[in-house]
Amino acid sequence: MLQFAIVPVTPFQQNCTIFWCDQTQKAAIVDPGGDFDKIKAKIDELNVTVEKVLLTHAHIDHAGATKDVAQHYNVEIEGPHKEDTFWIDLIPMQKERFGFSHAEHFEPTRFLDQGDTVTVGNETLEVYFCPGHTPGHVIFFSRDAKLAQVGDVLFRGSIGRTDFPRGDHAQLISSIRENLFPLGDDVRFIPGHGPMSTFGEERRTNPFVGDAAR
Numbered sequence: 001m002l003q004f005a006i007v008p009v010t011p012f013q014q015n016c017t018i019f020w021c022d023q024t025q026k027a028a029i030v031d032p033g034g035d036f037d038k039i040k041a042k043i044d045e046l047n048v049t050v051e052k053v054l055l056t057h058a059h060i061d062h063a064g065a066t067k068d069v070a071q072h073y074n075v076e077i078e079g080p081h082k083e084d085t086f087w088i089d090l091i092p093m094q095k096e097r098f099g100f101s102h103a104e105h106f107e108p109t110r111f112l113d114q115g116d117t118v119t120v121g122n123e124t125l126e127v128y129f130c131p132g133h134t135p136g137h138v139i140f141f142s143r144d145a146k147l148a149q150v151g152d153v154l155f156r157g158s159i160g161r162t163d164f165p166r167g168d169h170a171q172l173i174s175s176i177r178e179n180l181f182p183l184g185d186d187v188r189f190i191p192g193h194g195p196m197s198t199f200g201e202e203r204r205t206n207p208f209v210g211d212a213a214r
Contacts (some may be wrong), residue, residue: 083136
């Protein structure tokens with residue numbers, strides 16, 4: 001079964017997530033935004049073997065330490081969607097703007113799109129293309145575990161910002177309603193920031209995208 005641990009990183013307290021397969025002890029690091037020492041300490045504590053980096057999108061608080069992690073563990077980078085090349089190319093600008101001490105440009109090994117899958121050990125994660133917060137945002141879903149990592153698409157009681165370059169509010173709402181909510185009310189999700197929730201809870205109570213907001 002897929003297991004997970006959350007490591008809040010950067011001044012933005014971004015939920016870097018470690019997924020691992022409890023049969024093989026192989027792991028993926030999702031959205032290593034920074035504080036590589038904290039991420040490595042958790043990997044060492046879990047005693048898992050990192051086999052890849054997965055990215056939901058390329059904002060610096062999610063992707064800033066990607067190159068460091070990939071080089072240290074000698075692993076490939078999967079994600080985000082190719083439309084986020086725009087943000088990957090802006091890593092140096094983002095670094096200066098948000099005061100990050102270290103972040104480097106990187107090249108994904110594989111861009112992801114709707115309908116793709118990625119593996120973590122013996123576990124399979126489905127990929128859903130969910131633009132709006134950024135043009136190339138994807139999310140990862142384990143159907144067996146009924147668990148999703150949704151980056152900055154959806155939060156407990158809120159939704160992702162769309163005031164950054166190439167953000168699109170209508171597109172974000174569509175991504176949530178057409179790609180996330182149909183996965184099931186009982187699906188738990190890990191957001192990019194803050195506490196976990198379920199899609200059912202957000203359908204019932206989220207003032208921005210819940211059923212009452214239609």
